[in-house]
Amino acid sequence: MWGKIASLFLSGPFNRIFKSIDHAVSNDTKRQEIRANAVNRYAETAAEERADARRYRAFWFIWCLFSGSVGFWFLAITCDTVFDFSWSVADYPRSVKPYVDIIVASIFGSGGLVASAQALSSAIRGRR
Incomplete structure (x- = not known):
């Protein structure tokens, strides 16, 4: 009998507490x-926009212009460093360095x- 009385008084608050916890978890999951x-x-x-930009010749012209100049500069720096020429080619400026890194990496x-x-x-074809 005491158990029924205790459950009568405690079941309501506990049910409300557990329902509010479940509701909060559900809201967090939805967010x-x-x-x-x-x-x-x-x-x-963003991927669709990049794919759309690659369809135009102007994109490839500008890309080749930048990558060509970066490639030439990279070649000059490498030759000057490796073969110890007296060209004194400077490294890329700080303002351009992040973009050059992206171009070279790509x-x-x-x-x-x-x-x-x-x-x-070719390794897979060689196995068969």
Whole structure:
């Protein structure tokens, strides 16, 4: 009998506490899902914009202009450093350095990925 009386008085507050905890957890999960969807949508939109930009010749002209000049400068720095010429070629300026790093990484990174994919595919073909 005392158990029924205690459960009568305590079941209401405990039920409300547990329901509010469940509701808070559910709300937090929904917020995280909304955030994840927004970030995913932003990434998809950015990828579509980059893919759309690559369709135009102007993009490739500008890209070749920058990557060509960066490549020439990189060659000059390398030759000056390795072969000890007296050219005194300066390193890239600080304002340009982040962009140059991205260009060099994308050129050599894509070349490295293509070379590794070709090596992997030739190794797989050789096994069969």
